[in-house]
Amino acid sequence: xxxxxxxxxxxxxxxxxxxxxxxxxxxxxxxxxxxxxxxxxxxxxxxxxxxxxxxxxxxxxxxxxxxxxxxxxxxxxxxxxxxxxxxxxxxxxxxxxxxxxxxxxxxxxxxxxxxxxxxxxxxxxxxxxxxxxxxxxxxxxxxxxxxxxxxxxxxxxxxxxxxxxxxxx
Numbered sequence: 076x077x078x079x080x081x082x083x084x085x086x087x088x089x090x091x092x093x094x095x096x097x098x099x100x101x102x103x104x105x106x107x108x109x110x111x112x113x114x115x116x117x118x119x120x121x122x123x124x125x126x127x128x129x130x131x132x133x134x135x136x137x138x139x140x141x142x143x144x145x146x147x148x149x150x151x152x153x154x155x156x157x158x159x160x161x162x163x164x165x166x167x168x169x170x171x172x173x174x175x176x177x178x179x180x181x182x183x184x185x186x187x188x189x190x191x192x193x194x195x196x197x198x199x200x201x202x203x204x205x206x207x208x209x210x211x212x213x214x215x216x217x218x219x220x221x222x223x224x225x226x227x228x229x230x231x232x233x234x235x236x237x238x239x240x241x242x243x244x
Contacts, residue, residue, distance in 0.1 A: 076109065076123040078242045079131055080157050082178050083118025083139070084148030084228040094118065098142065106138045114238060119230065121241045128153065150178035150228055154242025161239050164232060165200040166209035171232035173213060177206040179227040193218035 081103075083094070096113040099120055103111040108122035108131075124131050132151045139147035152160070166174045183201045184190075191199060197219050198209040206224055210217050230238075 076125055077128075078110075078121065078123050078154040079108075079128070080152050080154070080238050080242060081118075081120045081122070081131070081135055082150045082152075082228050082230060083120075084150070084226070094139075094143065094147075102138045102142055103135070106134050112241060114241070115234065117230075117234075118228075119234060119238060121238060148226060148228065150180065152178070154239070157235065157239045157242055160202060160205055161232070161235050163202055164235075165207055166198060167232075169198075169209045169211070171236065173211065174207065174209045174232045175214070175229040176202070176232070176235055177208065177221070177224045177227045177229045179204050179206065179223070183223045187221065187223040190222045192220045195219075 083099070096116055099113055099118065100111045103120055103122050108124050111120060111122040113120050126134065128151050132149055135151070136147065136149050139149065160176055164174065164176070182204055183206050187201060187206065188199060195218070196211045197217060199221070200207045206221060206227070208219070208221070208229075
């Protein structure tokens with residue numbers, strides 16, 4: 076059994092895409108995943124499955140679409156991948172609540188940094204299937220736009236650290 080973390084995109088943010096975490100847990104359990112736990116109300120779920128990562132993603136996306144009546148984007152990482160993401164954070168000296176990993180399905184395009192707009196004090200670095208961003212003045216004040224992140228979903232490093240801790244249990 077592999078331990079996975081699934082990050083749902085655009086769930087419980089700004090009054091759209093409401094999904095109670097009790098429902099998310101039930102959806103995951105009905106999909107055959109075990110030891111299901113959710114973390115905060117923004118679509119983070121840790122579970123175990125014998126399925127490979129790609130099958131986990133498809134299974135969860137189909138179940139969520141059946142529930143919501145529309146597609147719900149899901150980014151999936153193994154516990155080991157999440158630990159590596161945390162370890163690779165190039166902004167580890169920055170406050171973790173002002174630093175995010177934007178999870179993507181694939182490697183960020185080579186021209187990602189060239190296509191950034193609205194940047195002021197933000198720092199950006201590319202990971203394997205992530206984009207790291209440090210927002211020194213806070214994410215709420217930022218006008219940063221990263222085209223490659225359009226279909227991804229961001230979590231701050233406090234959340235990443237907690238979920239990495241859960242996957243190691």
